[in-house]
Amino acid sequence: MDGGNGGGLPVNNKQRVMLPNKSRGEFTRNPRKDSEGLSESPDLEFEYADTDKWAAELSELYSYTEGPEFALNRKCFEEEFRTHVSDKKWTELDAAQHRAHAMRLLDSLEVIAREKRLKVARAILYMAQGTFAECSSEAEVQHWMRYNIFLLLDVGTFSALVELLNMEIDNSAACSSAVRKPAISLADSTDLRVLLNIMYLMVETIHQDDPADRPEWKIIRETFRTELGSPLFNNEPISVMLFGMVTKFCSGHAPHFPMKKVLLLLWKSILFTLGGFEQLQSIKVRKREDLGLPPLPEDSIRVIRSMRAASPPASASDLIEQQQKRARREHKALIKQDNLDAFNEKDPYKADDSREDEDDNDDNDNSMEAETFPLERDEVMPPPIPHPPSERVSFPKGLPWAPKVREKDIENFLESSRSKFIGYTLGSDTDTVVGLPRPIHESIKTLKQHKYVSLAEMQITKEEEFQKTPLSGGEEEVEMCATELLYQGILPSLPQYMIALLKILLAAAPTSKAKTDSINILADVLPEEMPTTVLQSMKLGVDVNRHKEIIVKAISAILLLLLKHFKLNHIYQFEYMAQHLVFANCIPLILKFFNQNIMSYITAKNSISVLDFPYCVVHELPELTAESLEAGDNNQFCWRNLFSCINLLRILNKLTKWKHSRTMMLVVFKSAPILKRALKVKQAMMQLYVLKLLKVQTKYLGRQWRKSNMKTMSAIYQKVRHRLNDDWAYGNDLDARPWDFQAEECALRASIERFNSRRYDKSHSNPDFLPVDNCLQSVLGQRVDLPEDFQMNYDLWLEREVFSKPISWEELLQ
Numbered sequence: 007m008d009g010g011n012g013g014g015l016p017v018n019n020k021q022r023v024m025l026p027n028k029s030r031g032e033f034t035r036n037p038r039k040d041s042e043g044l045s046e047s048p049d050l051e052f053e054y055a056d057t058d059k060w061a062a063e064l065s066e067l068y069s070y071t072e073g074p075e076f077a078l079n080r081k082c083f084e085e086e087f088r089t090h091v092s093d094k095k096w097t098e099l100d101a102a103q104h105r106a107h108a109m110r111l112l113d114s115l116e117v118i119a120r121e122k123r124l125k126v127a128r129a130i131l132y133m134a135q136g137t138f139a140e141c142s143s144e145a146e147v148q149h150w151m152r153y154n155i156f157l158l159l160d161v162g163t164f165s166a167l168v169e170l171l172n173m174e175i176d177n178s179a180a181c182s183s184a185v186r187k188p189a190i191s192l193a194d195s196t197d198l199r200v201l202l203n204i205m206y207l208m209v210e211t212i213h214q215d216d217p218a219d220r221p222e223w224k225i226i227r228e229t230f231r232t233e234l235g236s237p238l239f240n241n242e243p244i245s246v247m248l249f250g251m252v253t254k255f256c257s258g259h260a261p262h263f264p265m266k267k268v269l270l271l272l273w274k275s276i277l278f279t280l281g282g283f284e285q286l287q288s289i290k291v292r293k294r295e296d297l298g299l300p301p302l303p304e305d306s307i308r309v310i311r312s313m314r315a316a317s318p319p320a321s322a323s324d325l326i327e328q329q330q331k332r333a334r335r336e337h338k339a340l341i342k343q344d345n346l347d348a349f350n351e352k353d354p355y356k357a358d359d360s361r362e363d364e365d366d367n368d369d370n371d372n373s374m375e376a377e378t379f380p381l382e383r384d385e386v387m388p389p390p391i392p393h394p395p396s397e398r399v400s401f402p403k404g405l406p407w408a409p410k411v412r413e414k415d416i417e418n419f420l421e422s423s424r425s426k427f428i429g430y431t432l433g434s435d436t437d438t439v440v441g442l443p444r445p446i447h448e449s450i451k452t453l454k455q456h457k458y459v460s461l462a463e464m465q466i467t468k469e470e471e472f473q474k475t476p477l478s479g480g481e482e483e484v485e486m487c488a489t490e491l492l493y494q495g496i497l498p499s500l501p502q503y504m505i506a507l508l509k510i511l512l513a514a515a516p517t518s519k520a521k522t523d524s525i526n527i528l529a530d531v532l533p534e535e536m537p538t539t540v541l542q543s544m545k546l547g548v549d550v551n552r553h554k555e556i557i558v559k560a561i562s563a564i565l566l567l568l569l570k571h572f573k574l575n576h577i578y579q580f581e582y583m584a585q586h587l588v589f590a591n592c593i594p595l596i597l598k599f600f601n602q603n604i605m606s607y608i609t610a611k612n613s614i615s616v617l618d619f620p621y622c623v624v625h626e627l628p629e630l631t632a633e634s635l636e637a638g639d640n641n642q643f644c645w646r647n648l649f650s651c652i653n654l655l656r657i658l659n660k661l662t663k664w665k666h667s668r669t670m671m672l673v674v675f676k677s678a679p680i681l682k683r684a685l686k687v688k689q690a691m692m693q694l695y696v697l698k699l700l701k702v703q704t705k706y707l708g709r710q711w712r713k714s715n716m717k718t719m720s721a722i723y724q725k726v727r728h729r730l731n732d733d734w735a736y737g738n739d740l741d742a743r744p745w746d747f748q749a750e751e752c753a754l755r756a757s758i759e760r761f762n763s764r765r766y767d768k769s770h771s772n773p774d775f776l777p778v779d780n781c782l783q784s785v786l787g788q789r790v791d792l793p794e795d796f797q798m799n800y801d802l803w804l805e806r807e808v809f810s811k812p813i814s815w816e817e818l819l820q
Contacts, residue, residue: 049315050608050643050689054652056282058645060214061144065618066556066646067206067270069531070549071192072199076623080139082125083132086111096137097150104154108133108161115166120197127170127200133158134207138623147620155211156223159230164208168239168247171201175251175260184262190529194262199530202267209234209271213278235279235488237495243279243488246495248272249503256506256525264530265510266553269560276564279488280571283307289574290461297464303408313406313690316721407727410458415731419453453730462577469578469761482765489575497766504586507561508595514557515599516607527557544635551612558599559646562653569660578761581754584661593661593671596654601680608651608687610644648689655684655695662702667747672699673706682718690725697722701734 057063087096090110091103099107111133114126132138136151158164174180174197184194192199212227219227234244248268255263281289287307294301416436424431428441436454439447472482484490496503512518513525531553537543565587573580614635616627628634662668672678677699684696701722704712712719712735719735779785796803 048688050648050687052643052645052648052689052691053311054649054691056277056284058649060148060210061618061620062645063210064207064620066552066559067203067210067267068619069192069266069553070545070614070617071531071533073617073622076135076138076619079128079132079135082128083137086114086126086129095140096133097140104157105161108157108163112161112163112166115170123170124197124200127197127204130158130163131200131204131207134204134211135623136620138620141624144620144624147624151207152211152214152216155208156226158204159208159212159226164205164230165239167201167205168244171198171205172240172247174198174201175247175254180262181260184260185258189532190262190526191532191534192530193534195264195530198262199264199267202264202271206267206271206274209274209278213274231278232488234275235491237491242495243275243492245272245275245279245492248275249496249499249506252510253499253502253506256509261526262529265527266530266557266560269510269557269564273560273564273567276492276567280492280567282567283570286570286574293461293574297461299459299461299464303410303458309406310691310694313694313725315688315690315693316685316725317688405728406725409456409728409730411453411456411730413457413459413463415729416450416453416457419731420450456730461574465577469757472764473760476764484765487575489571493572493575493579494766497762500583501586501589504583504592505590507565508587508590508592510557511561511599512595514554514561515595516551516554517598517602528553541630541632541635544632545614545630548612548614548635551610555610555612555644555646555650559650559653562650562657565657566653566660569657573660576761578758580660582758582762585751585755585758587657588661588668588671593658593668594675596658597672597675597677597680599654600651600684604651604684605686608643608648610647611639611641612644613639615639648687648692651684651687652689652692652695655692655699659695659698662699665750667750669702670706670747672703678703678707678711682715685718685721693721694725697726701726704734705736 058066087107091099091107096104111126111130115123115130117123117126133154134151136147136149136154138147138150141147141150180194180197184190187194212230215227237243240247248271251260251263251268252265252272254260255265255268284307287305291302413436417434420436420439421431423442423446427443427446432438436450439450509525510527513527518524528550531549533546537546568583569580572583614630616622616625616630658672662672681696681699685693687693697718700718704719704722722734
């Protein structure tokens with residue numbers, strides 16, 4: 007049963023998911039009390055997007071420990087500014103003066119003295135931060151940030167920063183000093199942090215598309231996007247260089263690297279160069295058109311945004327209370343009457359249903375209490391009493407997703423029908439229906455109406471043709487887009503990059519225990535002098551937790567973006583990355599992440615809004631107290647944590663979809679109870695991906711689990727796309743044979759290796775397929791360098807190989 011841990015990953019009983027404390031103002035509207043005094047949490051007003059709001063993304067770059075450096079940057083800028091420019095303010099100068107000063111700062115970056123170079127870099131950082139001392143509001147800071155950053159980019163600052171960053175990465179003195187230090191602090195990464203801050207601000211600001219931008223800015227923006235994704239810096243895209251920093255950090259050779267900033271810059275570089283979820287959708291539509299495939303049945307982004315969350319499952323304490331109340335009832339007739347009233351009073355599509363009477367067959371841990379159906383009841387229910395028209399809710403018409411069918415499903419259906427009715431099979435023939443009954447004809451017609459051919463299937467077919475006919479197949483036309491360039495850049499070391507990202511994710515996960523062998527990811531948050539007062543300790547505690555949350559957010563977004571872009575570019579690029587994630591234990595790692603009080607994680611308040619940039623540089627800071635730190639903000643939830651959870655669920659879905667061996671990993675690691683607890687979060691998109699993961703393993707969980715979780719089964723039926731002929735709710739699937747699992751992974755690996763070897767490994771191409779020179783003149787005219795010992799013993803060789811061997815000239819001439 008699913009009620010307890012079920013022998014899966016260790017669960018602390020104190021960490022059972024409880025609904026949040028309403029008295030702390032975690033929700034924006036008052037929850038409705040139901041008839042038993044239990045309260046329902048409202049839907050989380052969360053809109054999933056590529057990134058959070060611009061101000062939030064800027065503030066997350068800096069840890070609160072870095073606060074004093076804002077004034078230091080300003081001081082460095084003003085010293086430089088005063089020596090070259092009159093007493094005017096930066097905001098009072100004209101465009102020509104702005105440009106002249108930016109060029110002057112850029113020239114000063116090339117000095118040899120490290121201290122001088124750092125001062126100039128800080129002055130440039132102050133410019134990128136919007137020369138905030140001369141601004142009176144956050145909007146004004148953002149305006150000047152945008153202006154200054156486009157100016158800095160135009161004069162060539164970014165290329166200079168990349169060169170300096172390369173120099174710092176290769177700085178062996180700093181690396182060896184950091185390796186020897188017992189405790190690394192913020193001071194060890196100063197130079198790197200300043201450079202990464204400027205680069206991040208430039209990428210993040212230029213990535214933001216503003217309709218009010220000047221025409222020349224739009225040109226600069228597109229040029230920068232192309233340069234960032236091309237191998238212009240060190241003959242590799244910028245993302246490959248940052249991946250190199252991640253692996254160097256994880257190997258222990260550079261423990262002082264500010265990993266949060268590196269990961270944030272890596273994420274934003276990938277997002278800017280490859281595109282976000284809207285661009286992914288448009289690329290998919292274009293590629294389907296190019297291949298002559300029918301258009302997508304719906305826009306998945308729009309469908310998910312319009313979905314409503316289902317009610318979360320009841321917590322254990324709520325169900326115990328219900329059972330106690332139920333035991334006190336004396337007459338079964340009364341139970342039936344209560345049951346009727348509860349059903350009649352509620353609207354089946356309202357998401358705040360918490361009836362008094364639960365199914366006796368339902369799971370006592372947590373069952374979906376979403377839209378219920380009379381057929382799930384023990385008693386036969388009459389239809390509900392109609393509401394007055396004014397109280398009616400507009401019911402959704404039909405299911406949210408159009409059903410899909412694969413070619414393979416149609417073939418399987420026809421094969422089973424032929425062997426059943428006629429006693430013969432025709433292989434992959436899906437057109438011949440001779441001898442089959444009329445209803446089967448109708449079924450085939452319906453299946454073909456909903457047939458969906460994916461880009462992946464087309465790419466696999468094309469690859470098989472290239473492998474079969476390497477000579478007559480012709481040259482493959484590979485579109486050198488940003489995704490292709492990035493894949494070529496990370497291909498040689500992709501397994502190491504995946505392992506490094508997962509190591510950092512493990513260290514940043516809230517469920518991880520501090521171990522001596524785990525990576526220290528706090529190098530760019532811990533101050534030189536540790537806190538001495540309770541208030542300083544509280545502030546550092548918030549800062550450390552926030553730091554870890556931001557790292558999880560960045561890694562989850564990087565992995566999801568890469569998987570989605572590689573899948574569109576070529577299915578075997580996606581499979582190569584996915585397989586190495588699976589080999590690096592990504593599936594149990596994500597399950598371990600969710601094996602916590604997920605509601606507490608999503609409503610965590612690890613931020614101090616008055617210390618966030620740009621608020622902290624334009625307002626007088628109020629005095630912080632322990633109470634104000636403990637209260638946190640009034641937000642209903644933490645955007646970054648909900649974003650991370652959805653990303654990790656999407657990654658898990660990507661890794662397990664259509665892979666029976668990986669689905670069995672979900673079953674083996676007892677993921678069902680962990681995933682069901684995640685359904686507590688009332689956010690439609692998160693629930694959808696949890697339900698998808700439950701759907702793929704339902705057939706393996708046994709009849710008793712399905713019987714005890716009928717509400718979850720109903721929610722899957724309502725919210726997840728239907729695959730016609732998919733026997734997901736029962737254990738009759740022919741594809742689910744356990745002995746095929748290892749063979750499946752091995753066959754996939756062999757296909758990936760053949761693809762990578764054919765397309766990217768030109769040095770090991772098959773010599774049989776190389777062109778042959780048949781011209782006698784050119785062959786004899788080639789200079790052949792013979793080894794020295796052969797030349798010395800040439801007479802012996804002639805004697806042994808030529809003169810002493812009889813030659814049958816007649817046979818030779820024939």
